[in-house]
Amino acid sequence: MANCYVLADKKTKQCVVIDCGGQHIQASIEIIKSNGFKPIYILATHAHFDHIEGTGIMKDAFPSVPFLVHKKGAKVCSRASKQLSDVCMWMIRRDIIDADDYFDNGSVFKLGPNLSISVLHTPGHSPGSTVFMVYIKKVLTYAISGDTAVMKGAAPMFWEGSLFWTKMSFVNFLEHIEKEANRVDLETFKLLPGHFAPLPFMKIRNGRYAKKAMKWAAKQRERECLALDI
Numbered sequence: 001m002a003n004c005y006v007l008a009d010k011k012t013k014q015c016v017v018i019d020c021g022g023q024h025i026q027a028s029i030e031i032i033k034s035n036g037f038k039p040i041y042i043l044a045t046h047a048h049f050d051h052i053e054g055t056g057i058m059k060d061a062f063p064s065v066p067f068l069v070h071k072k073g074a075k076v077c078s079r080a081s082k083q084l085s086d087v088c089m090w091m092i093r094r095d096i097i098d099a100d101d102y103f104d105n106g107s108v109f110k111l112g113p114n115l116s117i118s119v120l121h122t123p124g125h126s127p128g129s130t131v132f133m134v135y136i137k138k139v140l141t142y143a144i145s146g147d148t149a150v151m152k153g154a155a156p157m158f159w160e161g162s163l164f165w166t167k168m169s170f171v172n173f174l175e176h177i178e179k180e181a182n183r184v185d186l187e188t189f190k191l192l193p194g195h196f197a198p199l200p201f202m203k204i205r206n207g208r209y210a211k212k213a214m215k216w217a218a219k220q221r222e223r224e225c226l227a228l229d230i
């Protein structure tokens with residue numbers, strides 16, 4: 001089951017819900033209501049069933065709030081209920097719904113003057129996989145990574161995409177953070193993955209898997225350059 005995140009601006013009380021993983025839905029709805037938060041979007045890091053299986057329940061609680069996925073996740077989204085019935089034969093759920101609208105790489109969601117979320121498209125684990133980069137006072141503070149970087153900070157999950165692109169998207173994500181170096185405090189920057197507990201980004205970056213993946217990507221790119229030279 002996937003993690004569900006509620007991200008709210010203290011001043012405006014506007015919030016977004018990211019990944020309606022089934023088991024956390026009621027608790028998330030309770031958090032939103034008891035704090036007086038005003039949801040403006042329901043977002044998904046990608047449209048695999050375990051990340052969107054509770055979206056219908058969330059929409060029942062907040063019917064006017066649009067549900068958005070990356071535009072390349074649209075087809076996967078409409079297939080998700082089939083994935084759910086294939087994987088969990090005993091479960092018949094009607095809580096997966098199609099997206100109301102789509103976002104793209106670089107889309108920005110503003111919750112208040114100090115809190116914004118920008119979309120980093122990381123196709124690999126699935127065509128529409130996305131990392132939500134959360135900026136607080138213009139400092140990159142959290143990356144909500146779905147399954148692009150997961151498994152206790154080690155390997156990203158390989159499922160629908162090819163292993164090549166799953167690894168490459170993980171490397172692209174690490175490199176994007178490096179490009180953002182002047183807007184991130186690496187000591188406090190945290191990864192909020194699709195599964196398992198949040199963890200410091202540097203734990204991933206300095207981990208064995210990330211180092212191996214970076215080396216692997218460098219070799220792949222070298223090979224590609226050589227092929228192009230020929």
Ligand SMILES: [Zn+2]
Pocket residue numbers: 046048125126147157159
């Ligand atoms: Zn997934």
